[in-house]
Amino acid sequence: MSEKKILTATEQPDTGSALKKSLEMTSADVVFEVRESEIRGRGGAGFPTGIKWNLAGAASGSNKMVICNADEGEPGTFKDRYLIENYALKLLEGMTIAGYAIGSSHGIIYLRAEYPYLIPIIEKAREDLIRENLLGENILGKDFNFDIEIRPGAGAYVCGEETSLIESLEGKRGVPRNKPPYPVNSGYLFRPTVVNNVETFAAVPHIILNGAEWFQDLGIGDCTGTKLFSISGDIENPGVYELPMGSTIGELLEAAGAKDVQAVQVGGASGATITADELERSLSFDDLPPGGSVIVFNSSRDLMDVLENFLEFFVHESCGQCTTCREGNVRLLDAVHLIRNGEISSMEELEPFFQLAEVMKIGSKCGLGQTSPNCFIDIVTRFIDLPDGKGGA
Amino acid sequence: MPNISVKINGTLTSVREGITILEACGTAGVEIPTLCYHPDLSLAGNCRMCLVEVEGWRTLAIACVTPVIPNMVVNTHSKKVRHARRTVLKLLLASHNVNCPECERNKNCELQELAEKHNITSNEYQTSPKPESIEEVSPGIMRDNSRCIMCTRCVRTCEELQSVAVIKPVGRSSSVTISTFMDRSLNDVPCTQCGQCVIRCPTGALFETSEVRPVWEAIENPDKFVVFQTAPAVRVGLAEALGLPIDRSTGQMVAAIRGMGVDRVLDTDFTADLTIIEEGHELISRLKSALVDGDESVALPMMTSCSPGWIKFIEHKYPELLSNVSTCKSPQQMFGALAKTYLAGKEGIDPAKIVSVSIMPCTAKKFEKERPEMRDSGYKDVDYVLTTRELARMIDEAGIDFEKITEEKFDRWMGDSTGAAVIFGATGGVMEAALRTAYEIVSGQEIPFDGLNIEPVRGMEGIKEAAITMPERMATGFEFLAGVTLKVAVAHGLANAKILMDKVRSGEADYHFIEIMACPGGCLGGGGQPIPTSPEIRQKRTESIYAEDAALHFRKSHANPEIQLLYAEFLKEPLGHKSHELLHTHYIKRD
Ligand SMILES: Cc1cc2nc3c(=O)[nH]c(=O)nc-3n(C[C@H](O)[C@H](O)[C@H](O)COP(=O)(O)O)c2cc1C
Ligand code: SF4
Numbered sequence: 008m009s010e011k012k013i014l015t016a017t018e019q020p021d022t023g024s025a026l027k028k029s030l031e032m033t034s035a036d037v038v039f040e041v042r043e044s045e046i047r048g049r050g051g052a053g054f055p056t057g058i059k060w061n062l063a064g065a066a067s068g069s070n071k072m073v074i075c076n077a078d079e080g081e082p083g084t085f086k087d088r089y090l091i092e093n094y095a096l097k098l099l100e101g102m103t104i105a106g107y108a109i110g111s112s113h114g115i116i117y118l119r120a121e122y123p124y125l126i127p128i129i130e131k132a133r134e135d136l137i138r139e140n141l142l143g144e145n146i147l148g149k150d151f152n153f154d155i156e157i158r159p160g161a162g163a164y165v166c167g168e169e170t171s172l173i174e175s176l177e178g179k180r181g182v183p184r185n186k187p188p189y190p191v192n193s194g195y196l197f198r199p200t201v202v203n204n205v206e207t208f209a210a211v212p213h214i215i216l217n218g219a220e221w222f223q224d225l226g227i228g229d230c231t232g233t234k235l236f237s238i239s240g241d242i243e244n245p246g247v248y249e250l251p252m253g254s255t256i257g258e259l260l261e262a263a264g265a266k267d268v269q270a271v272q273v274g275g276a277s278g279a280t281i282t283a284d285e286l287e288r289s290l291s292f293d294d295l296p297p298g299g300s301v302i303v304f305n306s307s308r309d310l311m312d313v314l315e316n317f318l319e320f321f322v323h324e325s326c327g328q329c330t331t332c333r334e335g336n337v338r339l340l341d342a343v344h345l346i347r348n349g350e351i352s353s354m355e356e357l358e359p360f361f362q363l364a365e366v367m368k369i370g371s372k373c374g375l376g377q378t379s380p381n382c383f384i385d386i387v388t389r390f391i392d393l394p395d396g397k398g399g400a
Numbered sequence: 401m402p403n404i405s406v407k408i409n410g411t412l413t414s415v416r417e418g419i420t421i422l423e424a425c426g427t428a429g430v431e432i433p434t435l436c437y438h439p440d441l442s443l444a445g446n447c448r449m450c451l452v453e454v455e456g457w458r459t460l461a462i463a464c465v466t467p468v469i470p471n472m473v474v475n476t477h478s479k480k481v482r483h484a485r486r487t488v489l490k491l492l493l494a495s496h497n498v499n500c501p502e503c504e505r506n507k508n509c510e511l512q513e514l515a516e517k518h519n520i521t522s523n524e525y526q527t528s529p530k531p532e533s534i535e536e537v538s539p540g541i542m543r544d545n546s547r548c549i550m551c552t553r554c555v556r557t558c559e560e561l562q563s564v565a566v567i568k569p570v571g572r573s574s575s576v577t578i579s580t581f582m583d584r585s586l587n588d589v590p591c592t593q594c595g596q597c598v599i600r601c602p603t604g605a606l607f608e609t610s611e612v613r614p615v616w617e618a619i620e621n622p623d624k625f626v627v628f629q630t631a632p633a634v635r636v637g638l639a640e641a642l643g644l645p646i647d648r649s650t651g652q653m654v655a656a657i658r659g660m661g662v663d664r665v666l667d668t669d670f671t672a673d674l675t676i677i678e679e680g681h682e683l684i685s686r687l688k689s690a691l692v693d694g695d696e697s698v699a700l701p702m703m704t705s706c707s708p709g710w711i712k713f714i715e716h717k718y719p720e721l722l723s724n725v726s727t728c729k730s731p732q733q734m735f736g737a738l739a740k741t742y743l744a745g746k747e748g749i750d751p752a753k754i755v756s757v758s759i760m761p762c763t764a765k766k767f768e769k770e771r772p773e774m775r776d777s778g779y780k781d782v783d784y785v786l787t788t789r790e791l792a793r794m795i796d797e798a799g800i801d802f803e804k805i806t807e808e809k810f811d812r813w814m815g816d817s818t819g820a821a822v823i824f825g826a827t828g829g830v831m832e833a834a835l836r837t838a839y840e841i842v843s844g845q846e847i848p849f850d851g852l853n854i855e856p857v858r859g860m861e862g863i864k865e866a867a868i869t870m871p872e873r874m875a876t877g878f879e880f881l882a883g884v885t886l887k888v889a890v891a892h893g894l895a896n897a898k899i900l901m902d903k904v905r906s907g908e909a910d911y912h913f914i915e916i917m918a919c920p921g922g923c924l925g926g927g928g929q930p931i932p933t934s935p936e937i938r939q940k941r942t943e944s945i946y947a948e949d950a951a952l953h954f955r956k957s958h959a960n961p962e963i964q965l966l967y968a969e970f971l972k973e974p975l976g977h978k979s980h981e982l983l984h985t986h987y988i989k990r991d
């Protein structure tokens with residue numbers, strides 16, 4: 008598999024080569040190349056990056072913005088930190104290419120509050136690039152200016168949600184906005200804004216240098232390229248792994264040395280929780296959407312503890328703005344307590360809570376409330392033994 | 401914007417592009433339940449009550465925020481939608497201190513109404529006990545966060561309409577609450593007590609600090625002489641507060657109050673007329689000092705002082721402009737000071753026995769009566785202030801059938817009123833009344849507007865301006881004003897007041913006289929008026945006010961016979977010694 012690594016491959020392209028190539032293309036061609044690569048956002052939602060850039064490029068409005076989402080607040084996720092620590096130049100180059108592509112001269116990195124030690128690394132990369140005329144004024148002698156500033160995050164998980172992130176950047180309370188309008192039309196200070204994950208930007212130079220087709224060939228179907236996974240939990244070698252999109256969970260677990268597997272959480276607390284029988288399932292937007300984190304639980308773990316922890320996390324991290332999420336997570340957590348103390352003992356009694364979970368998914372304002380019930384549904388239906396014998400393991 | 405075609409519940413409808421699903425459904429006659437939506441405010445989209453299904457969408461759409469797009473297929477009562485709505489309601493009720501019979505908003509509560517409409521009779525999400533009541537008191541307003549549904553209507557009101565912004569969501573997750581800086585009492589932050597948040601709260605989380613009980617006690621105490629005054633805007637709000645259509649109901653109001661056992665039913669309109677005389681003379685005297693004597697210490701523009709929410713606002717936010725504010729007390733406080741002096745004398749009653757109660761469209765008036773300056777009669781000038789809503793509750797409690805009651809007239813000495821006083825209840829009304837009188841004082845002629853209706857200062861525009869040129873021939877003593885163009889401005893809602901004050905402060909504005917009312921629409925949209933409020937409702941109340949003006953025999957304050965008597969017998973002259981003692985006041989800078 009090692010030949011399929013790109014982001015973390017030992018051999019890396021020369022810094023600036025992708026930017027140089029981009030600046031020799033028209034901005035429309037750059038957007039086109041990214042679109043053809045069919046890369047989808049690495050921050051969780053998987054929106055096609057080329058389409059996003061196209062919309063932002065076509066949007067009317069001046070002072071367009073390029074924002075890198077480095078909030079990385081999902082528990083068990085540390086791939087963006089890893090990328091910044093080791094490949095900051097490539098991240099900044101990817102953002103600069105985005106700036107050229109959409110017609111923006113201003114980039115911001117919204118950096119997780121817990122990552123202040125990454126600031127000097129990014130600052131150094133920025134200075135290096137400015138020295139090489141790869142950032143700043145008249146980049147590579149062209150009529151293109153672009154600079155990047157670092158802004159520390161507000162420390163709340165929900166600030167990783169792009170509109171909440173934008174509110175936080177504007178100095179407001181970090182709570183998600185209503186959509187539409189989407190950031191591509193009206194984002195930071197109402198300007199057209201592209202928000203992408205660290206990993207998304209880092210992949211861009213590779214796409215430009217090697218072409219859309221090459222990138223497509225790395226993955227499966229419309230899940231193109233490779234993907235980084237932060238894997239943790241009951242395994243021998245926790246860490247960041249790069250695999251082609253479409254790889255199976257089994258392949259990832261093997262690489263990380265998982266022996267005893269009861270359950271695997273794919274895509275963070277809001278992702279899917281699968282059993283050891285499902286390791287053939289693929290890490291792709293069609294099957295198990297590959298958010299940043301994969302957490303392995305061995306047979307000694309009580310999945311009810313896991314579920315309780317996750318729901319406590321969501322109860323705590325909900326911004327409290329919308330009814331379904333603010334109140335819904337509390338009630339799901341209550342249901343877990345009721346199962347634990349025996350007051351709920353049948354699937355039938357749980358039915359209202361599954362219905363609640365469905366309403367939260369389709370009725371909440373942002374991704375947090377829309378995905379927080381996933382763990383409840385997955386764990387309760389797959390892992391919990393109820394006295395009535397139905398459901399559970 | 402061109403029209404587009406959308407399908408709502410199977411019916412094709414042509415609607416204007418860019419409007420929301422909620423608006424589109426409105427034009428199609430399809431009702432959608434809402435809670436956080438309010439026609440006066442920005443869109444929040446947080447309650448999730450208005451969820452609807454849009455064909456092809458992964459999630460439900462919130463109708464209040466989502467714009468329609470061509471060929472959109474909307475379903476507003478599919479199983480999914482109905483189920484989602486019921487779930488939202490149950491979630492809200494499960495964490496709500498449901499106790500309707502003991503709630504100020506019982507039968508006038510949007511949450512209660514929706515719960516009833518959606519047949520919520522049991523709640524499987526009641527997995528933990530309901531919260532307990534947590535009351536916080538300030539002179540005009542009380543809060544009980546155990547009834548708050550976090551719709552943020554109050555927050556948006558305070559920020560967008562009033563530019564005060566003292567209440568905000570604090571914290572997050574399920575422990576988020578609406579609170580103030582450092583969780584202080586509303587009394588300890590620059591809250592104006594305007595009550596605009598109260599009339600936009602869908603539930604009983606915000607309400608007035610009630611004084612109904614002590615007022616009943618006073619009425620029932622034979623040793624007390626209870627005097628009621630009723631503010632101009634109350635007569636166009638009371639019927640509505642009693643569940644009847646919006647209409648003026650002055651005669652029924654008087655009869656109902658008398659029926660409750662009150663000793664004298666008198667009119668704040670009387671002191672509104674008095675305010676015009678005093679304030680009119682104050683304006684003329686300021687103009688004279690500035691124009692004739694060249695006295696640069698005279699503050700112009702002069703600003704009205706009848707709205708206590710506005711006074712508190714300027715005391716907090718623009719203390720450097722306080723000398724511009726007229727020294728006249730509000731009509732309520734002029735009334736209070738006269739009730740325990742002039743009226744006591746006329747009635748031959750010991751002022752210590754008088755209990756002075758005012759019925760106001762306003763919560764800030766409850767604060768105003770507590771100001772230490774408001775004791776010039778030697779007693780507390782106004783003992784109790786009831787809102788229009790509280791009066792309605794008393795009428796209900798007394799079992800009076802408001803619809804059937806025969807109209808009666810105010811009692812005498814301080815019961816006469818003019819159309820000029822009635823229009824105090826609408827934005828621009830004080831200005832119009834003042835112009836009707838001041839123009840005539842200085843020129844000896846009626847103001848040259850058709851039917852005395854000074855249209856430029858009427859209407860719902862946030863800031864209105866007018867310029868009135870004085871004739872060349874003036875009354876003796878006022879020649880200095882000959883040919884002078886008087887520039888005036890009117891603002892209602894404190895956000896508009898702020899715009900105007902910023903202009904005054906920067907020297908950009910060259911007005912002579914400014915009327916400010918804290919509440920949108922003026923007092924008829926006051927924080928003590930019936931709930932709900934909306935632009936249409938305020939428009940209807942405005943029409944009632946001007947109809948009452950037009951119907952009255954006297955339409956100029958100086959024509960009020962009882963006012964003439966008051967000056968002849970008691971005050972002697974405008975701005976005279978007695979006036980200064982009883983009718984004028986001063987202001988303080990507040991942090
Ligand atoms: C609660 C919540 C937290 C999120 N946190 C992050 C985050 O830490 N980093 C990130 O890149 N995207 C995060 N997202 C997704 C962003 O909203 C957005 O989709 C993403 O930054 C877009 O970039 P991409 O298209 O490159 O993935 C979060 C979404 C939600 C709902
Ligand atoms: S879903 Fe949750 S986090 Fe998102 S806006 Fe609603 S309350 Fe806030």
Ligand code: SF4
Pocket residue numbers: 496497498499500501503504505506507509510511512547603604605
């Ligand atoms: S706020 Fe409404 S639902 Fe709540 S107790 Fe009061 S009347 Fe009942």
Ligand code: SF4
Pocket residue numbers: 541557558562564565566567586590591592593594595596597598
């Ligand atoms: S009373 Fe007025 S100023 Fe005070 S919180 Fe309510 S809206 Fe704001």
Ligand code: SF4
Pocket residue numbers: 547548549550551552553554555578597600601602603605606
């Ligand atoms: S106090 Fe009333 S208006 Fe304010 S958020 Fe709560 S329910 Fe809404």
Ligand code: FES
Pocket residue numbers: 433434435436437444445446447448449450451462463464465
């Ligand atoms: S009314 Fe639409 S979300 Fe509240």
